[in-house]
Amino acid sequence: MYRPEIKVLDCTIRDGGLMNDWHFDTAMVKAVFTGLAQAGIDYVELGYRADKKQFSKDDFGPWRFCDEEDLREVAFECDTKVSVMADVGRTDFDDIIPAGQSIVKLYRVATYVKDIEKAIELGNHCKSQGYEVAVNIMAISHALEPDLDAALDHLAATDFDMVYLVDSFGYLQPRQVEYMAHKYLAKVPGKQIGIHTHNNQQLGFANTVEAAMKGITCLDGSIYGIGRAAGNCPLELIIGFLENPKFDLRPVLDLIERYFIPLKQELRWGYEMPYVITGLLNKHPRAAMAFLNGAHGDSFRAFYDELTNIQDV
Amino acid sequence: MYRPEIKVLDCTIRDGGLMNDWHFDTAMVKAVFTGLAQAGIDYVELGYRADKKQFSKDDFGPWRFCDEEDLREVAFECDTKVSVMADVGRTDFDDIIPAGQSIVKLYRVATYVKDIEKAIELGNHCKSQGYEVAVNIMAISHALEPDLDAALDHLAATDFDMVYLVDSFGYLQPRQVEYMAHKYLAKVPGKQIGIHTHNNQQLGFANTVEAAMKGITCLDGSIYGIGRAAGNCPLELIIGFLENPKFDLRPVLDLIERYFIPLKQELRWGYEMPYVITGLLNKHPRAAMAFLNGAHGDSFRAFYDELTNIQDV
Secondary structure (H helix, E strand, C coil): CCCCCCEEEECHHHHHHHHCCCCCCHHHHHHHHHHHHHCCCCEEEEEECCCCCCCCCCCCCHHHCCCHHHHHHHCCCCCCEEEEEEECCCCCHHHCCCHHHCCEEEEEEEECHHHHHHHHHHHHHHHHCCCEEEEEECCHHHCCHHHHHHHHHHHHCCCCCEEEEECCCCCCCHHHHHHHHHHHHHHCCCCEEEEECECCCCCHHHHHHHHHHCCCCEEEEEHHHCCCCCCECEHHHHHHHCCCCCCCCHHHHHHHHHHHHHHHHHHCCCCCHHHHHHHHCCCCCHHHHHHHCCCCCCCHHHHHHHHHCCCCC | CCCCCCEEEECHHHHHHHHCCCCCCHHHHHHHHHHHHHHCCCEEEEEECCCCCCCCCCCCCHHHCCCHHHHHHHCCCCCCEEEEEEECCCCCHHHCCCHHHCCEEEEEEEECHHHHHHHHHHHHHHHHCCCEEEEEECCHHHCCHHHHHHHHHHHHCCCCCEEEEECCCCCCCHHHHHHHHHHHHHHCCCCEEEEECECCCCCHHHHHHHHHHCCCCEEEEEHHHCCCCCCECEHHHHHHHCCCCCCCCHHHHHHHHHHHHHHHHHHCCCCCHHHHHHHHCCCCCHHHHHHHCCCCCCCHHHHHHHHHCCCCC
16 A cells, blocks of 8 residues: 555554563664664654653663653654653653653653543643644543544544544454544544554454555554554554555564564563453453463463353442 | 354364474364364364375375374264365375265365366366365465456356355455455355465454455364464454354363464464565465575575565566
8 A cells, every 4th residue: 555644653662661661671772763763664652751750760661751861862863753652640741841852752642531631631731842742542442432422522622633543452343443433534634543453353453454544644553563462563564564665674674583573482462362352352451461470260261251251230 | 243154164274284294183183173063163174185196194194185084083973064175186086985975074176276177177076976165266366367257257157165265375455355255256156255364464364354244154264373374364263253152262262272372382383574574575485484494594684685676587
């Protein structure tokens, strides 16, 4: 597919950090940024900017906080823009310095539907400091449709740049992505719409392709699919799909070979049956992660039965 | 999706055998058939019926030949039907005994477009012996469209039961599956159309779903995606997608846990960058399999460059 207006955002360090508390070493993150710049990626998301009053540097690696000096150690000014994510309720507004003093170009505000007004407040602050702003509405497969519609209406009235469709649980099928893409494009005219998928049912790439075919223009991927639990849409598949000659697959192949094949042995994101089961059942992967850590009985069958049993309410 | 007319065919032993020369032990194959029968699978393909004048039992395990007594050791008469595959040019017609004497119910004839008349001859023989017959046209991403059209026209004039759309190289995107599904359904009316995918670009399941949405009614899968190179569409994802209550995911979960997680460590089907590269470039996976055995230089980049370099012709 050749659609030059399509942008690609890599979330390797940010979403991958959910698997190792952001303990990636600086040389590796620098190699990742450099390789992704060579590959022509539009945005590289290097982590969260989390509130240090809530989270300690003793517990988490530097990419949980994305201090300006840490970012400048690994990134440099070029056509590839630095992005950071800011969680509603976990961000100190004072950490968001004026854009002219920062290497960051894009803030992505992550929120649930219920917190959309807080997300808009945080996004407005980022915008007033001079940044591009995206709002990522997470876990939409758990949202009631009228609530999601109202959130999109509110976002349409802002001056933010992007709104993201996020399949946090890896539950959506392509036909549901098509439905959602039409909704987002219709309700939030004039902004870029993005998609961020999870790969529980091996649909991350297919859902991203479906979104692009239906007019979504910002595509998230991560190298070798690294990300929480089943991981994200593999960046290398997106680059293979987009025929824009500005993208080059080869630096990404180098990064996979050097860093991500060994890392996958250690961190175990990807296709695992407990993640398939939570995705299929539209549930948060935390139960699957607990199962893989030995907490949920002794068989896939028992795990499946536990999650599908009707509970007293 | 609830479409009770949809049948599921498991090709675990047949396609998986391409990774270990069909050296699965009998107890394991018996457990697979039994579990798949409990799971409600319509057809279980237990291997090839290859010509013993061309292939030796010294070189290959029993599921390359599917002798009647071997099949009866692992399978039993029930609602789940036994299928075997017969390759054009590698099958002794005399091995195809009358259906009344065999536990086999379905013969699937595998062919390239250019050999379609040979496939029809072999299919006619199977039909005359009393079997259900499918023809699987392999490698359609290398076929010229008029040749494929002519092959489908010839198949439409037979009394075979099914015609299969086969993405041997894992090259097709869902939009191409949609195009092909429309073609097959229009050109071969009155027969069941099936789909068999490979998973090079993590599109095996998505392409199977797309085919089902567009009217294809026989879906191939294999347990934990086992199959040549990148493997096939994972059966467990198909069962999760189809809402027909006759299917039960749990026996498949048991088989994955007991047999296929250990086997994957040994046989290494699945998502590997060389398979991604051959899929993306619409090439046979043999180059990727050779690379993984150490024959093609020392890096993914070199492999990619080798396959993408323009060759003198």
